[in-house]
Amino acid sequence: MATFNFSTMQMTVKIVYYGPGLCGKTTNLQYIYGHTAENSRGEMVSLETKADRTLFFDLLPLEVGTIAGFKTKIQLYTVPGQVFYNTTRKLVLKGVDGIVFVADSQRPMLPSNVESIGNLETNLAELGIAMDGVPLVLQYNKRDLNDVCSVEELDQAINQREVPSVEASALAGGGVFETLRAISRQTLGALKKQLEEGSHRSSGPSAALKRAGKKKSVISPAAAAQTAASPVVSPSQVTVPQPRSPAPQAAHPVGRAASITSSGADRVETPEPSGSGDGPAPTNGRRKTSRDLLLQLNRADMKRVRKVSLSLRVEDEADQLVHEVRDLEVDLGDPTSAQEMLLQLNILLDSSG
Numbered sequence: 001m002a003t004f005n006f007s008t009m010q011m012t013v014k015i016v017y018y019g020p021g022l023c024g025k026t027t028n029l030q031y032i033y034g035h036t037a038e039n040s041r042g043e044m045v046s047l048e049t050k051a052d053r054t055l056f057f058d059l060l061p062l063e064v065g066t067i068a069g070f071k072t073k074i075q076l077y078t079v080p081g082q083v084f085y086n087t088t089r090k091l092v093l094k095g096v097d098g099i100v101f102v103a104d105s106q107r108p109m110l111p112s113n114v115e116s117i118g119n120l121e122t123n124l125a126e127l128g129i130a131m132d133g134v135p136l137v138l139q140y141n142k143r144d145l146n147d148v149c150s151v152e153e154l155d156q157a158i159n160q161r162e163v164p165s166v167e168a169s170a171l172a173g174g175g176v177f178e179t180l181r182a183i184s185r186q187t188l189g190a191l192k193k194q195l196e197e198g199s200h201r202s203s204g205p206s207a208a209l210k211r212a213g214k215k216k217s218v219i220s221p222a223a224a225a226q227t228a229a230s231p232v233v234s235p236s237q238v239t240v241p242q243p244r245s246p247a248p249q250a251a252h253p254v255g256r257a258a259s260i261t262s263s264g265a266d267r268v269e270t271p272e273p274s275g276s277g278d279g280p281a282p283t284n285g286r287r288k289t290s291r292d293l294l295l296q297l298n299r300a301d302m303k304r305v306r307k308v309s310l311s312l313r314v315e316d317e318a319d320q321l322v323h324e325v326r327d328l329e330v331d332l333g334d335p336t337s338a339q340e341m342l343l344q345l346n347i348l349l350d351s352s353g
């Protein structure tokens with residue numbers, strides 16, 4: 001489900017690249033990242049293992065314009081292809097708005113493609129999502145290799161729903177942006193339809209929407225439609241950033257992820273004015289914002305925890321970097337007997353220097 005931030009009027013749409021191990025999911029995102037202008041993409045996060053190139057996810061926000069008054073951002077994820085990471089696959093699929101299934105065209109990989117798309121349908125069902133209800137594009141990758149299945153063979157094996165398909169060679173970039181455009185238009189077109197249907201059913205903003213202006217919330221498209229001030233654009237008007245000429249790229253930062261879930265709520269507190277006399281009461285010039293974050297680990301992982309490493313980004317309203325602090329470490333000592341740990345981090349943004 002799309003995420004709406006009413007304080008910044010920004011909507012985030014989640015697209016997941018799914019498929020068997022080493023089929024080219026990560027290669028797709030790396031090519032998009034390397035051939036997209038810096039002002040159209042965010043930071044890519046990836047984690048490689050010996051068994052599979054991506055353990056958790058790659059995150060790549062792309063700006064694609066405005067829909068229903070919301071500045072729209074697409075986030076691209078990949079899932080691990082190996083079977084023993086299935087729990088992580090389901091975690092990444094939560095809240096998905098559109099899916100690209102990347103199939104390996106090599107003939108020996110045909111059974112793996114069939115198994116993987118079956119696994120996708122199973123995982124969606126366990127999350128309460130009907131596969132027919134999610135925008136889906138198939139990418140037939142590695143078409144430049146020898147001994148590949150024909151498009152007809154691949155269609156017969158994994159495209160019984162007759163969804164759009166794109167032939168690709170992700171390593172060289174062939175078909176990569178075509179795939180991205182196809183899934184973006186499908187996903188935003190489906191969202192447009194939901195918003196329009198929601199606006200017809202709704203008569204006025206709910207209390208949840210009024211509260212949503214103060215914090216980031218996950219709200220149904222029907223609810224979001226109640227606040228849409230500008231018309232919804234047609235999917236044909238949606239464009240993704242065009243690939244640019246390749247330029248030397250810095251190495252992608254590597255993120256470390258655990259199988260955790262998090263929740264929290266932002267609270268903003270402005271100190272009350274203090275002072276006396278007839279003149280304006282002075283203030284201390286401070287504003288306090290707090291957020292409670294719950295990280296859930298299993299008992300075995302909790303016993304292994306020894307430190308927490310953080311990277312902090314300070315951004316402006318356009319999500320542009322203002323300041324960054326990397327590798328901030330908190331030594332936890334030996335918490336093997338603890339069932340809960342409360343970490344408090346106070347950050348003072350000081351403009352007096």
